[in-house]
Amino acid sequence: MKLLLVKHEELVEKISQKIIEANNVMREEIVQQLFSYDGPFSEVLRRNVEVARTKDLPLCQDTGFVEFFIFIPFNAIFERTIQESCDEAVKKVYSSKPYRYSVVSDPLYERKNTRTNTPSICHIFHWDEEKLQIRLLIKGGGSENLTTLSMLSPTAGEEELMGKIIEHVARHGSKGCPPLRVGVGVGGSADKAMLLSKLALTYSLNDVNPDPRYESLERRISEKLNQLRIGFQGLGVGPTVFSVHILQAPTHIANLPVAVSFDCYLSRIGVVEVEPVRIESR
Numbered sequence: 001m002k003l004l005l006v007k008h009e010e011l012v013e014k015i016s017q018k019i020i021e022a023n024n025v026m027r028e029e030i031v032q033q034l035f036s037y038d039g040p041f042s043e044v045l046r047r048n049v050e051v052a053r054t055k056d057l058p059l060c061q062d063t064g065f066v067e068f069f070i071f072i073p074f075n076a077i078f079e080r081t082i083q084e085s086c087d088e089a090v091k092k093v094y095s096s097k098p099y100r101y102s103v104v105s106d107p108l109y110e111r112k113n114t115r116t117n118t119p120s121i122c123h124i125f126h127w128d129e130e131k132l133q134i135r136l137l138i139k140g141g142g143s144e145n146l147t148t149l150s151m152l153s154p155t156a157g158e159e160e161l162m163g164k165i166i167e168h169v170a171r172h173g174s175k176g177c178p179p180l181r182v183g184v185g186v187g188g189s190a191d192k193a194m195l196l197s198k199l200a201l202t203y204s205l206n207d208v209n210p211d212p213r214y215e216s217l218e219r220r221i222s223e224k225l226n227q228l229r230i231g232f233q234g235l236g237v238g239p240t241v242f243s244v245h246i247l248q249a250p251t252h253i254a255n256l257p258v259a260v261s262f263d264c265y266l267s268r269i270g271v272v273e274v275e276p277v278r279i280e281s282r
Contacts, residue, residue: 002075002279003280004276004278005078005276006276006277007276008078008085010274011132012085012088012092015136015272016089016092018271019089019090019136019270021270022268022269023058023059023063023099024053024056024057024058024059026049026059027267027269030205033265034046037237037238039232040232040233040235041233045233056097060266062140063138064138064141064268065103065121065138065139066117066120066139067123067136068086068120068134068136069198070082070086070123070125070132070133070134070135071132072124073127073129073132074126074128076276082122082124086120086122087116087118095116101114102117102141103118103119131273131274131275133271133272134272135199135269136202136270136272137198137263140177143263146261147261148260149190149258149259150258152164152258154255161217162217165182165184165225165260166221166225169225169228169240170228173230173240174233178230178241179232179240179241180240180265181201181241181242181265182222182241182260182261183196183263184197184200184244184245184247184258184260184261185197185247185257185259185260186257187248187251188249188250189252189255189257193258193259194261196248197259197260199247200261201245201261202271203245209246209247218244218245218246222241242265242267
């Protein structure tokens, strides 16, 4: 059987570079959205983008925690565990750049800062491609606090689903540094829906669900949310959301979980791809 070897040092280097890029350089599709906005503080927001890019500084002081979605070939082997490689990359970047450490070791009691921004959060999937793909999301606390899960009746339809999302954004959307990117997970178990909603945030603005029914739903939710007129930074001017992405999964006959995750207007995401070394085994 052919084995695929993923080298630790190469993986750490590629992840490190992508984390820096995501933190410091606004993606072009977001730049276009920002420069089409001419409302309050528009010049300040634009200047922030230029200073971050040219001065090797983060776009936001909340440099968040790093969440990885890792797609692994079934026949891949690693020199170190994937968690170790991801954590080493995060520690390397956050200790060498002026990035804030945002991870505490215990969630409830001591809440001591780990001072490395690790451990990172790794979600592992297997696929039939022969390359390793890592989708990363740098997640700030404000948008993360907006995450929500609803367990709808299995008889619920589009209108009830849309209503839940619209109601939540109307009440809390201004707290997440809008315009927001909205990820929706529908189906699976409760935890599966949550995972899908997070994964949905790693896609580009123009990506759409391949199922035309869900693509239509994405578009209609986006239109409804923009009618809220929350606008840039909650100031009532410009869009409320940049995009809505839905990922769906089969579910139990008695369940309809709907999870919603949010990302701030900076949209600090990236994709790392590694071509493993091919090893012929006997």
